[in-house]
Each structure stands twice: as C-alpha cells, then as structure tokens.
Amino acid sequence: MKIELRRISHSAALSQETTAYRAEIWIDGELAFHAHNQGHGSADFFDKVGRWDESEVQAWLKVNRPPRALGDTTIDHDLEWEVSDLLTHALEGRRLKRLLRTNLVTIENDQIFQYPLRKRPLATIAGAVLATNPDAVIVNGAADDVFERALDLLISSH
Secondary structure (H helix, E strand, O other): OOEEEEEEEEEOOOOOOOOEEEEEEEEOOEEEEEEEEOOOOOOOEEEEOOOOOHHHHHHHHHHHOOOEEEOOEEEOOOHHHHHHHHHHHHHHHHHHHHHHHHEEEEEEOOEEEEEEOOOOOHHHHHHHHHHHOOOOEEOOOOOHHHHHHHHHHHHHOO
C-alpha cells in the first residue's frame, strides 16, 4: 500500500497545539481521504472519498509499520502517525528547498550546515567550504538521494 499526501495546505499561524493543515490522502494512486486538523490539539479528521475504509488502512499500517515508543509505552502505527510523518517530510522538504535558494547547504559529519550566499556565487562559497572540509557533501544541485539524506538529517534533528 503506497500512501501519499497531496495538495497540502499548512498554516503555521493557526497551529497551536497540533499542526493546522488540509491535505488529500492518496492510496495506491487513488484519492482515499480528505484529511485536516484545525491546530487546536484535537485528533486529525479523515473524510472518506474513495474505496478505502479507514479501518482497512489502520489494520494494514499496524502490520506493516513498526510501533512507536513513547517513553515506557508503545503505540501502534496508525493513519494519524502516517499522515504526521508524511506532513513533516513535505513541510521540511519545502523548508530545505527555500534554504537552497539563499544558502549553500552541506552535509558534514552527519549534520546539516548552511552558508549564506549573500549574492556571492555558489561556486565561490562551495570552493571555500570544500577547501576547509573536502568531505563535505554539497546539497545544492545534487541528486535526489543527497537531498533525501539532507532532509532525513533535518527531520531527525528536530
């Protein structure tokens, strides 16, 4: 089962205790649910659109995703966790793309570093960074796997 979020609308201003968002949940290439949360601490809402039942998806996630550990408690992975993970991935991806427009972004020692361009050429900043740290991985203009690695590092640092 491939679960995706599309048409994500997020409001940081309305997010108080939870993330305020609206999105479409697609399963195996079909629109399955409209999802939303108003950001006031309540659970996510899933409005069925397609052929998938929420209970069917919940059962699949329980079997195919590892449980979450919260302190001494473990919680089965469910649709709300899945949407949270996908939403985090999408929002952090947007943030990383914005950073790439104005900064040289590198991966150094499994950490993300950013160097402001300040209207200087990217190649100049990249050359200076690589001169001091030849093992640095430049994220700007790199292949998708490098972008995903940087994104995973950003998410894990939060």
